[in-house]
Amino acid sequence: MSLAELIAGIPENPRSRIAPTPSGLLHRGNAFNFLLTWTLVRQKQGTLHLRIDDLDSARRRKEYIEDIFESLHWLGIDWDSGPRNSTEQQNIFSQDLRLRRYHDLIQRLIDHGHCFACTCSRTETGPVYPGTCEAKNLPLDEPGTSIRLRVAQGEIVQIKDRVTTSFAIGPETGSFVIRRKDGLPSYQIASVSDDEDMQMNLIVRGMDLLPSTAMQTLIAEKAGLLNFKNASFIHHSLITKDGEKLSKSAGAESLRVLRQGGEEAAKSMRREFERWANAL
Ligand SMILES: [Zn+2]
Numbered sequence: 139m140s141l142a143e144l145i146a147g148i149p150e151n152p153r154s155r156i157a158p159t160p161s162g163l164l165h166r167g168n169a170f171n172f173l174l175t176w177t178l179v180r181q182k183q184g185t186l187h188l189r190i191d192d193l194d195s196a197r198r199r200k201e202y203i204e205d206i207f208e209s210l211h212w213l214g215i216d217w218d219s220g221p222r223n224s225t226e227q228q229n230i231f232s233q234d235l236r237l238r239r240y241h242d243l244i245q246r247l248i249d250h251g252h253c254f255a256c257t258c259s260r261t262e263t264g265p266v267y268p269g270t271c272e273a274k275n276l277p278l279d280e281p282g283t284s285i286r287l288r289v290a291q292g293e294i295v296q297i298k299d300r301v302t303t304s305f306a307i308g309p310e311t312g313s314f315v316i317r318r319k320d321g322l323p324s325y326q327i328a329s330v331s332d333d334e335d336m337q338m339n340l341i342v343r344g345m346d347l348l349p350s351t352a353m354q355t356l357i358a359e360k361a362g363l364l365n366f367k368n369a370s371f372i373h374h375s376l377i378t379k380d381g382e383k384l385s386k387s388a389g390a391e392s393l394r395v396l397r398q399g400g401e402e403a404a405k406s407m408r409r410e411f412e413r414w415a416n417a418l
Contacts, residue, residue, distance in 0.1 A: 139300070141415040145181045147300060148370065152184035152340035156210075156217065157329070159191045160202035163392040164209045166407070167344065167377035173411045174374060174418075175342040176215045187336060188220030193233040193328045203227055209393040212404050233328055236335075240323035243331050243361055244316055247287060248278065252360045253316065255283045267312035285317040287357065295352040295359075299371050305352040314353050330354035334363040342372045374418055 156172050158164060179186045190206060192198045203224045210217070221227035233240075247253050255276035256267075263270065267286065278285060293308040316327050323331075329350070333341065343351070351371055358366040379391060396403050 139418050141177070141412070141418070144300075144372070144415070144418060145178060148178055148182060148340060148372075150182055150184075152179055152182050152370075153187070153336070153338050154179050154184060154340040154342060155187040155189045155220075155333070155336065155338055156215070157189045157191050157332075158206050159194070159197075160199060160206060161194060161197035162202060163205055163394050165377075165391045165393060166396070169209065169213055169393055169407060170377055170411050170414055171342065171344060171374070172210065172215055173213060173408065174372075174415055176217075177415070178340065178342065178372075184340070185219070186217045187338075188217040189332060189336070190221065190227050190231065191233065191325070191329065192227070193322065193325065195234070200224060205394055208397065212393070212397045213407070214404065233332070236328070236332065237323070239335065240327050240331050243327055243357070244285065244323060246361050247316065247357070248285070250360065252288055253278070253285050254288060254313070255280070256286050256313075256315070257283055266310065267314065269313065272313060282319050284315045284319045286313040287316050287353075287360070289313045289356065293356070295355045297348070297351055297355060297371060297373075298369070299373055303348075305348060307349075307352045307356060311349055311353060316357070326350060326353045326357060330357050330363065330366055333369065334358070334366045337365050339365070339369045340372070341369055342374065344376045345373045346376060348373050377414070 154175055156175050158168060176186060178184070188210070190203060192203070207223060221231045254272055255278045256271040257276060258270050272288065276283060289307055289312055291308045295305045295307045297303045297305055314326070315324050317323055341351070351373070354366065357363070396407065399406075
């Protein structure tokens with residue numbers, strides 16, 4: 139699908155966001171995601187929000203937050219709401235300030251009987267939760283206990299992408315964590331809660347986040363988050379280097395290194411982005 143066709147397919151005046159996590163340096167793959175989101179929003183006279191997903195206080199670092207702002211300026215991406223610098227991020231926009239909202243959402247899911255407590259470690263469960271604690275009825279508020287959202291074995295989630303996609307969440311993830319053992323809300327809870335409250339209706343992310351979209355959609359369905367349930371998604375292909383997915387330790391592929399090439403390097407990145415975006 140060409141970029142023009144992609145633009146034609148999304149609604150007018152979309153509300154969307156760029157949502158990097160400050161747990162590493164940004165790379166080419168992040169840049170393409172930001173450029174795609176920005177292009178779609180600007181072509182359709184929409185609104186773009188910058189949201190820095192900084193809930194994981196053990197992994198976030200100020201230098202990674204600075205890297206986000208410097209990368210966006212270098213790429214020529216502007217945004218309509220959200221932090222303008224790391225001080226605003228910390229004082230006004232940090233997800234720490236929204237913890238109450240996240241816990242309210244978790245409580246709502248508990249109150250509706252969708253949750254159970256789990257004492258398994260990650261090594262015990264593997265990538266797909268086998269249901270170990272589901273019938274144990276463990277207390278929800280013991281220290282060292284996580285809370286999972288119950289997913290039926292055959293559960294399937296419909297995702298509204300360019301074409302509607304079925305994701306078999308039962309076999310692919312199983313019941314998943316919504317409150318971690320350390321008491322923090324999971325990434326899925328924070329992300330869906332923010333998207334709901336900020337009334338996002340277009341979410342652009344890599345294919346690697348398809349399971350996340352499925353988990354968040356299920357949360358939205360069970361908690362009645364109407365806005366998120368009606369949002370449109372674009373899951374795009376990932377940028378690879380020699381067939382490997384780029385990671386946040388991408389070294390020479392990091393935007394921090396690429397920025398040293400100045401405006402010329404930014405232009406060349408935008409040309410590469412256009413080639414990529416025309417073959418999505
Ligand atoms: Zn368990």
